[in-house]
Amino acid sequence: MLDIRGLEKSFGGVRALAGANLSVEAGSVHGLLGENGAGKSTLIKALSGLVTPDRGEIRLDGSICEIHGVQHAEELGFRFIHQELSVVPYFTAVENAFVGRSYPRRGPFFNKQAMRNMVAGTARDIAPDLPLDLPVGRMTTGQKQLVEIIRALMGSPARLVVMDEPTASLSDGEARRLHSAVRGLAERGVAVIFISHRLDEVTEICDHFTVLRNGATVGGGAIGETNRGHLVELMSGRQEVVVARPQPHTGSEVVLDVDGLAFGDRGNRVSFQIHAGEILGLYGLVGAGRSSLMKIIWGARRQGVGRISLDGVALRSGRISDRIDRGGAYVPEDRRTQGLITVRSIAENLALTNLPAVRKWSRLPIISWKALAERAAAVKSQLTIRMASPFARPLTLSGGNQQKLLFGRWFGRGIRLLILDEPTRGVDVGAKAELHAIARDFAARGAAVLLTTSDMDELLALANRVLVIAGGEVTATLSGDELKPARIIDAAFQHQERKVSVQ
């Protein structure tokens, strides 16, 4: 039914798709696999008309098809169920099913009874036990997913339903109910593209699979002809490149001590230590709870049970200032929404974490514009930030230089702990190398560095030791020779499976 050949797409020099192929049959469930950044989302966006491919073709029933936009994709019968559900919480399942669709009418009014009958008819096959008249806001995530599936079948006939990690936040029981709904879709002759990081469910409910790596299709076929090990191999794919890997770190004092800290929705606990000069990498697939863990450690989110200490001093829950006073530093994951004050100048952004450093007289809290400019100039030369004026706004800089500002604002303080959340997202290769050098420099000067990244190459380039999180649990601790992509990916895809602890 759907046949994608040689799709390519670049975003400002970054190749998101580099020859992706995908072939989906009507009435079957097709698993789309790949690690973070492999190109799955870009491929899906090409189908939904949000992204226009640079090269390659999409064929629908054998003829070439250009998708002009979201509306057009909808007319073609494509439906997309995203991870962030788009249901109206105050509406019932019936009301939600018709949002953006044409309502059955009786004269000028919509016909509630007809709406309910239409939804009930669909729900009978897909999800017979779904409460149709309950406001969706009071449903579980799994039930909301089912509402989305029913919604996808309303309106013009659906031919292809794409589901992006629908089970990522579901309990096992709910996931099983969703699986049967997905099978129900296929039995109605709908083609389903199922994106998941849970290999066990992929092998269970999918008929076919396609694996993407670095934007290209590297494997595919019938699910019966493959197994877990093979899929992991395809996804990680890297030949064991011999590069100077960071060596395991021993001997220096413990700086950060996390003891039995609760995180994630399931009340899991994590314990680890980071030594002075060590870079600890935290790896997990999207949705594994990494960012939430980082925020708890930084004090930006309140913690449950457990202890966090910095240089032997216990840090209070939810107190960012505790961390800063003891030499903590943090580079948030999204520089636009969490990092930069975009309406203030570069100089102010650099000084915000250390305003006393730009005082006119040390005793009074009066700002000196001269000191502000001098501090910006000092950071600029140390980090080679390319900027026109320190009083320009930060968004006038390139992404890499913006990211350097987030590192730069911690300069001039004795940093003991540096927390990096996706430190090089969306920056070019050159800037990435510079940012890596800055991170290593912080470590070389005795800081403990906690890094989380979706970029496997970055993880391997920086981390002395890697902690892998899956399903809210630490599934592996790897260092030295064990630090190989296949080992990391294998641990990251362990969901409710055999728990391996490699010391």
Place this chain on the structure above:
Amino acid sequence: MTDFIRKFGTLLALVAIVALFAALSPDAFGSANNLINITQQMTLLSIVAVGATVVMAVGEFDLSTASIVSFGGILVVFLLKLGVTPPLACLAVLAGAAVFGAISGLIVSRFEVLSFIVTLAMGTIIGGITFWLCDGATLFGSIPDGFRNIARGHVAGLPTLTWWLIGTSVIAWVVLDKVELGRRLYAIGGNREAARLAGVRIVSNTVVAFMISAVFSALVGILLTARIGSANPTGGGGYLLNAYAAIFLGMTAFREGEANVAGTLVGSAIIAVIGNGLTILGVSTFLQDIITGLIILAAVLVRRAGRARG
């Protein structure tokens, strides 16, 4: 050039409006006496607006200003009637207002409730307290002359009220543009989450901003009472919308899209000049309201257009 207009356009508009009225009515509007009159008329409004500007810097609204003006005016007479000395009465009023401001700021920042709703509710509560204090009546009598002089007469050649405006404006300007507090307030207003993650304490800084606004409003209540020699429980009513009109006009001046003290002063001058000039020309008050509203809409639209081009 476009940069110049973007920065100083609002100021040029003020000059143009003044020139227009001076041309239309050279004798009455252009007289030195009338110009001093205008500064007198804009003083109290400007002080309220300047205080609310500090709250705007953290990206919040303080809609309790008008209620606090009335409250300040009534409470000071209430205390004077009880025999409290004027300086002590004034201090008590300012402290009371600071407490109200702190409560609003705390609820807004700690519990992340919309400042619109919180200050509207606070304003209603304060209005109720004000009516309770005065039994709904205008309070007069037992107001000593010494107290009244804080808002009457001249000091060093300028009207006393003008000195109050200068003093409060300098305080607000120092707070926003000269000290660390201002950097933190603008950072919160610019990107609250980023500021929080960078270690800026959201709660304490927001509370301070609301306290400043409340104290300025209460000061206006005191000055209003001193000036007219009595206090009315709805005396502050006119100060809310005009103060925000001044702030919005000011956000188009000097710094793009940001509440700033100098801009607010220009904004309230524009409003005062228009009111004064139209009265002199004999334009009826309801037409004045329509014209003032149109000018504010025009200013906001001009800013939109400027941003779209930039």
